[in-house]
Amino acid sequence: MHKVYLDNAATTPIRQEVIGQMQDALANCFGNPSSTHAFGRTAKTGIEQARKTVAKYLNAHPSEIIFTSGGTEADNMILRCAVRDLGVTTIITSKIEHHAVLHTAEELVKEFGIQLVFVDLDTCGNPDLSHLEKLLEEGDSKKLVSLMHINNEIGNKIDIEAICHLCKEKGALIHSDTVQSIGHYAWDVQQVPIDFMTAAAHKFHGPKGIGFAFIRKNAGLKPLIFGGSQERGFRAGTEPFHNIIGLESAFKAAYDNLDEETTYVRGLKEYFISELYKNIPGVVFNGYSGDLEKSTYTLVNVRLPFSKDKALMLQFHLDLKGVACSKGSACQSGSNSGSHVLSTLLNKEELEKPSVRFSFSRYNTKEELDYVIGVLKEFATT
Numbered sequence: 001m002h003k004v005y006l007d008n009a010a011t012t013p014i015r016q017e018v019i020g021q022m023q024d025a026l027a028n029c030f031g032n033p034s035s036t037h038a039f040g041r042t043a044k045t046g047i048e049q050a051r052k053t054v055a056k057y058l059n060a061h062p063s064e065i066i067f068t069s070g071g072t073e074a075d076n077m078i079l080r081c082a083v084r085d086l087g088v089t090t091i092i093t094s095k096i097e098h099h100a101v102l103h104t105a106e107e108l109v110k111e112f113g114i115q116l117v118f119v120d121l122d123t124c125g126n127p128d129l130s131h132l133e134k135l136l137e138e139g140d141s142k143k144l145v146s147l148m149h150i151n152n153e154i155g156n157k158i159d160i161e162a163i164c165h166l167c168k169e170k171g172a173l174i175h176s177d178t179v180q181s182i183g184h185y186a187w188d189v190q191q192v193p194i195d196f197m198t199a200a201a202h203k204f205h206g207p208k209g210i211g212f213a214f215i216r217k218n219a220g221l222k223p224l225i226f227g228g229s230q231e232r233g234f235r236a237g238t239e240p241f242h243n244i245i246g247l248e249s250a251f252k253a254a255y256d257n258l259d260e261e262t263t264y265v266r267g268l269k270e271y272f273i274s275e276l277y278k279n280i281p282g283v284v285f286n287g288y289s290g291d292l293e294k295s296t297y298t299l300v301n302v303r304l305p306f307s308k309d310k311a312l313m314l315q316f317h318l319d320l321k322g323v324a325c326s327k328g329s330a331c332q333s334g335s336n337s338g339s340h341v342l343s344t345l346l347n348k349e350e351l352e353k354p355s356v357r358f359s360f361s362r363y364n365t366k367e368e369l370d371y372v373i374g375v376l377k378e379f380a381t382t
């Protein structure tokens with residue numbers, strides 16, 4: 001049986017060179033980075049070098065990079081601390097954000113009584129900037145806007161630079177969940193006036209359990225986790241040195257090879273879209289995922305013209321044929337409620353059709369895509 005992994009938006013395979021770096025770190029650099037002896041100093045030096053590496057590619061200051069357990073922790077930390085420490089009383093977001101943002105905001109409403117406001121979306125899921133501007137001008141409350149650069153389910157790519165400049169003009173803070181963006185798109189935080197960003201290494205061929213928050217210098221956030229003085233006093237807890245080294249290695253490889261790998265993966269997406277149109281009449285792309293300019297080059301979210309009864313069997317059939325993909329985000333797999341993103345954008349009839357997210361990486365091939373097209377075509381005719 002073929003095995004084809006097209007669920008890279010959920011997690012990516014680790015690069016071999018990253019595994020090698022992590023193995024070396026586990027075997028030879030096991031000292032506690034907070035210890036003052038040579039073993040600890042070696043680990044501490046490695047962590048600070050990793051911080052400098054990340055900062056260099058983002059054109060940030062090393063002190064603006066805080067290592068976390070991943071994107072979810074970083075999103076929670078930033079939103080919660082902004083309310084607690086910066087006097088934010090209004091959070092403006094959208095109904096199709098990752099639940100790490102939505103659920104956190106909902107909890108902040110309960111705990112602090114903040115106002116939670118949703119910006120209007122166009123029919124494909126992008127925020128209406130004129131409505132956002134109106135929301136920013138309403139009242140005199142301290143506002144935080146949280147909008148993800150790339151949607152993890154439908155791949156929409158918003159104009160984050162324009163949104164950041166609008167927020168600065170109106171005196172609002174701006175946070176973006178950039179988990180699907182970091183490692184796939186170049187960033188220059190000196191040119192884009194963003195206050196807070198989040199990343200997870202396993203989305204760009206690094207290890208799970210490690211990510212980082214970009215927190216603009218002098219933002220005023222205080223620690224959420226207390227204990228030791230790790231992460232410059234901002235996040236207590238012994239640092240996972242091997243994971244940080246893995247993140248650094250994957251991050252560096254992603255940006256050193258960015259142009260070449262972007263061209264290659266974009267070509268896979270373009271080919272897959274073309275073959276779907278040729279072989280599956282009636283196929284529809286959710287959001288802007290079928291548009292190579294308005295969506296990320298790493299994924300498509302496809303609505304297939306199958307009956308409600310056939311739809312129930314599609315995921316099982318794909319898995320049986322060795323095809324790994326997703327009917328929503330991996331974070332939703334334990335839920336029976338379906339995709340909150342698609343439920344927001346599609347009508348009842350459209351939701352009855354099966355929607356599948358296929359996401360690509362440097363390790364995929366056109367031959368694999370041909371196989372998946374064949375599996376879908378076979379399913380459509382049986």
